[in-house]
Amino acid sequence: MLIDFHMHVFPDHLSQKALEKLSKTAGGIPYYTNGTVSDTAAKMKEWNVDYGVFMNIATSPKQQASINSWASAVQKEYGNIFCFGSVHPDAEDCVDELYRIKELGLKGVKLHPDYQNFFVDDERVYPIYDTLSRLQLPILFHAGYDAVSPTMIHGPSKGIARVAEMFPRLTIIAAHMGGLNRYDDTEEYLAGQSNVYLDTSMSASYCKPEQFKRIIKKHGADKILFATDCPWNRPADELSLIDSIGLGDTERNQILYANAAKLLGIE
């Protein structure tokens, strides 16, 4: 069984433009779906992904409500797709929207500090963390480098570790093994933090196998989530990295399925 905990889709009329723009920002990187829900669902079948968790990002305060309504509709349409909602920290009603996200049955919230222009440990976002703790909804952060803000990292491992310590009841998922292309920082600041999961997305492209293994051993395989960041990577790429580092069957199953199933409540 395989759960991909970090995937991206777009409404049909936006998908082509969105993928072209995002790819260009990242220096022309390839993409492996056409960005629509239907194509992504078809690719999941082809790639033997049993469940997918789709991440959404409100890149402006005005977008948050419509994005969450759309995500809820997607989740209702497919039995094997779960969605995270999003809020924008600059929206006056961002805390209220978290309650709506819970009511809609979305599985968590994604924030992207670079696209939403805030630092993860900025006090103005604490009400979001506090509310999510009480609603028992996990938060997924983009972590580490992003081409949209190449000289300023808004979600560094150190900042995420600070949030994890300040909000011990908050379940945090730090994407890209705790910091895209900043894995030394993950090892130093974040690995071992008990209320933090790390997702594996994009590791096949950026993380050396020895370091990938060290991070998993230090953090614990019970807090690692298989993920691709689809359409930007394919499951086979991430799986070959995971299978190259000599994990035991139990650890492999935790990473590929069991940890995610627990977070999603589908055990």
Ligand SMILES: [Zn+2]
């Ligand atoms: Zn993402």
